[in-house]
Amino acid sequence: MPTLRVASMLFTTIGLAASTLAGASMALAQQYPGKPITIVANLAPGSTGDMIAREVGAVLSTRLAQPVLIENKAGAGGMLGAQDVVKAAPDGYRLLLTSSGLTAEQSLRSSDFDIREKLAPITDAVSISLGLMVNSKMPAKTVQEFIALAKERDGSLRFGSAGVGSAIHLAAESFLLAAGIKMVHVPYQGGTAVVTGLLQDEIQAIVFDPTAAAGMLQAGQLRMVALGGNSRSPNYPDTPSFSEGGLPGFDPGAWYGFFAPKGTPAEIIQTLQNNIAEALKDPAVFKKFSEKGFRIVGSSSDKFAVRINEDVEHWKRVIEDAKVSVK
CATH class of the missing domain: 3.40.190.10 (Periplasmic binding protein-like II)
Structure with missing residues (x-):
């Protein structure tokens, strides 16, 4: 009987702890955002990624009624900025804007960094054709x-x-x-x-x-x-797709997306995803991005996670088949 009583008390304690953590997470999400948000762009100032971060950040600031700051941390193939956000508190106040180049970088180099394990995907904002x-x-x-x-x-x-x-x-x-x-x-x-x-x-x-x-x-x-692309781009109507050129199925492209530190509450991820998706629909942002030939995406975090995994596996195959090495 004493053993059963101790076990019962243990499960009760665990249950209370879990409820407390869940409650704290919910409270944090309900209060979010309560202070300025920083988007770390692991790309150079003036780059395509930097421009995307600033355009989306400006609309996001209005929607969330909080300043959204952009901080450029380029270097080490994007790893410098990525590692900065990995180490940040998982509270939604320090985010990462990066490109699919980060999945290529991690696929090539032997390290303990895996974007799928270290960061929480929010949304792939735009896709571009190369x-x-x-x-x-x-x-x-x-x-x-x-x-x-x-x-x-x-x-x-x-x-x-x-x-x-x-x-x-x-x-x-x-x-x-x-x-x-x-x-x-x-x-x-x-x-x-x-x-x-x-x-x-x-x-x-x-x-x-x-x-x-x-x-x-x-x-x-x-x-x-x-x-790249399934059909000709309206921005470059005289340029054929690779498929038209005799390479069916070859569609080189890249994406730019937003991430949060791993462990960020799902409610905060959803808040960010919803608002970034709406920011991408802002008339001025939509017009500017469309004129540049971007395909606006704004997908769910789950769909973005699937795309990231496909990217990592694709680059691994390319690296192996092409015998690419950093040595």
């Missing part, structure tokens, strides 16, 4: 002409990236695998440098975000041979 870009002097004007030229040059053509393991590096490796060709990889320090390298003909191609190269494309300095 395009195969060449110097305007490049004779190849279609995907098939480019593939033929690469084969003719017997692997001597060079493609650039923003660094080994960067999203555009692995996107280019995906293209080479899909096209059945070989090229020489030339890593640069960041996106601006790789575009400059293409303009100066140090490299012959990049798989890149057209938003970040819009000025050079419009000026005719660069030419986009093909663009």
Whole structure:
């Protein structure tokens, strides 16, 4: 009997503790937000991700009646900003805006960081399509002409990236695998440098975000041979999709999404997801993002989690098949 009584008391104590924690979590969620929120953008100032964080943050501030501050913490392939948020209190006041480049980074490097275990997904805000870009002097004007030229040059053509393991590096490796060709990889320090390298003909191609190269494309300095997506983009109606170009199913792209520290109450995650999704529908934000060719998503945290897992597994396959190494 004493044993049963002790066990009963133990279960009662555990139950009370669980109820107390649940109550505290609910109370925190009901009071949220009660102070300014900081969005850590693990991307450089002036980048696409930085712009997304600031545009969404401004509307979010109005909706939540609290200041939303943007803090740039680029470096180490996005890990610097990501680790900052991982270590933050799980209370919804320090968030991360990052890109799918972080899933590529973790897939390449052996570390204890796994975005699926360290962070809580809120929503993937937007998706962008990546395009195969060449110097305007490049004779190849279609995907098939480019593939033929690469084969003719017997692997001597060079493609650039923003660094080994960067999203555009692995996107280019995906293209080479899909096209059945070989090229020489030339890593640069960041996106601006790789575009400059293409303009100066140090490299012959990049798989890149057209938003970040819009000025050079419009000026005719660069030419986009093909663009990801199931159909032609209204922003680039003269550029065929990769499927049109003879690579059915090849659709290079990237996403930008919001995360919170692991352990953030579900109610707070839902509040943030709802408000970010509404911020993306704001007329000014929607217009600006659409004009840049972004596909606005704003999905649930569960759907975003599925997409992240698919990304990680995809990059692992690309890294293995292309024999990519940081060594």
